[in-house]
Amino acid sequence: MLKKFLTFVYIVLFIFIIFLFQTMIIDGKELFGIKPNLILITVIVASLWYGAYVGVTYSLIIGIITDLIFGNYGTFTICYFITGTVISLINNNYRKENKIALVYVTLIASSIFEILQYFIHLINTGIYSNIFTLLIHIVLSSLLNIIIVYIVHSLLYKLLRYFDKNIGDYSVK
Amino acid sequence: MKYRYDFDGKKRKKKHIIIFVLFSFIIAVFITAFLLKESNNSFISKTSNIVIYPVKIVSNALGSVFKNAGVYFSNKEKVNKEKENLENEVKELKAKLLESNSILEENESLKKMLDIKKTYQHFNIKYSRILYREHDNWSKTFTIDLGKNDGIKLNQAVVHNDGLVGYISKVNDTTSVVTTILDPSSSVSVVISTTNEPAILQGDLDLKSKNELKLTFIQLDSDISIADMLYTSGLGTNYPNSIPVGKITKIVNGKNDINRYAIVEPCVDIKKISEVGVIIN
Structure with missing residues (x-):
């Protein structure tokens, strides 16, 4: 019981560190105006690894927390929720320990996230850009997220296996 | 099949005996030579010295090894104490260096704020x-x-030493969100420096x-021409006038002049700034 509780504490701490890293370090740096998104990567991994229930709940909670921090009136909640749901629905088609599968899923999730962000921004401000700009955003953000996922894949895999061992294996078989 | 008489055992026994005898003989020779080295007979003393010479070399070498080890262990404590003192000194110096680095950074940041105050001395800035x-x-x-508790209100202008940064778009109790001039939803009414046109x-x-x-x-x-400076015109409610905003870097002529626009580089590098001033009134 104590072990489970401690593991939950570690999960919360891990999410807190990811947020800190994203807000304090990564959001200040950009490549051609695009930033990588560690929070999206955690949503992808949770949805791919744990399936629909956990993935959807996690993405909803993460979206709410992001909106509370950045004050975007629910935009991130919707974006993360939809992305997490889509990934959870297609997770049965991919093996979770496969690096290439994670790369494909990251590409799909980043594209969905950027398209949703674009449309929400369009609705909020009425400002639109040409399709070329949208495509560049999608390509660059997917590329940056894929690079990060590829590098941290083995560490993430070990971490999730550790969580599975201590909490109980909720991962998708 | 085991034989009554152990042939292999006997051979082994013989071998051991031979080795023992040889070893004893060598020791005996050395002891004898050692005892006879002080003999009055020069031949015997010379022969003895030759025989025990290798033993002397080995014993001298061993002696020096043990002597150095002794010196090492006796000095070790002294060396350890000295090392500890030096490590403590290094730690103290490192802490002082970090403190002075942070003081230097604060100094730089305060200087920047002072520059902003000097540039906008006729404004009340936070x-x-x-x-x-x-x-x-x-x-x-x-x-x-800064937020509501600090007197910040919506649509107040935000500036930096080099020029305009943006405006306050959302106010909380202790924090505020600034929409910069780079944001796609932002628009600033400006005056072109050379032509004085809006x-x-x-x-x-x-x-x-x-x-x-x-x-x-x-x-x-x-x-208009390239390198023309742009300043806020003061029209509208957001920005006071005469704040530098940017510099024209490229003029793009459309098919009709009606589609003409220019590319502007802002005065402030918004990606790199870490302090700003909010114009209260």
Whole structure:
């Protein structure tokens, strides 16, 4: 019981560190105006690894927390929720320990996230850009997220296996 | 099949005996030579010295090894104490260095704030630090550490030493969100320095990544040129007049002059700033 509780504490701490890293370090740096998104990567991994229930709940909670921090009136909640749901629905088609599968899923999730962000921004401000700009955003953000996922894949895999061992294996078989 | 008489055992026994005898003989020779080295007979003493010479070398070598080890262990404690003292000194110096680095940084930041105050001395300005920037790729905002409790209100102008940064778009109790001039939803009424004509400076999604702005609504007969400076016109409610905003870097002529626009580089590098001033009144 104590072990489970401690593991939950570690999960919360891990999410807190990811947020800190994203807000304090990564959001200040950009490549051609695009930033990588560690929070999206955690949503992808949770949805791919744990399936629909956990993935959807996690993405909803993460979206709410992001909106509370950045004050975007629910935009991130919707974006993360939809992305997490889509990934959870297609997770049965991919093996979770496969690096290439994670790369494909990251590409799909980043594209969905950027398209949703674009449309929400369009609705909020009425400002639109040409399709070329949208495509560049999608390509660059997917590329940056894929690079990060590829590098941290083995560490993430070990971490999730550790969580599975201590909490109980909720991962998708 | 075991034989009564152990042939192999006997052979082994013989071998052991031979080795023992040889070893005893060598020891005996050395002892004898050692005893006879002081003999009056020169031949015997010379022979003995030759025989025990290798033993002397080995024993001298062993002696020096043990002597050095003794010196080493006796000095070790002294050396350890000295090492500890030096390590403590290094730690103290490192801590002092970190302290002086942070003091230097604070000094630089205060100097920047003083520069902002000097530049905008006729305004009432409150200084703040940038806490964090926007999370998405479609806007250009940041959050500062001043809010309602500090007298911040919506639409107040935010400036830096070099020029205009943006305006307050959202106010919380202790923090506020600043929408910068690079944000695609932002537009600033400006005056071109050389011609004194008004125009609108807008953020653009395509130009945001290159840190550039778009100057639109340029008068048809306007004689603008590259390197013309732009200042706020004071029209509208957001920005006071005469704050530097940017410099024209490129003029793009459309098919009709009506579509003419210019690319502007802002005076402030918004990606790199960490302190800003909010114009209260």
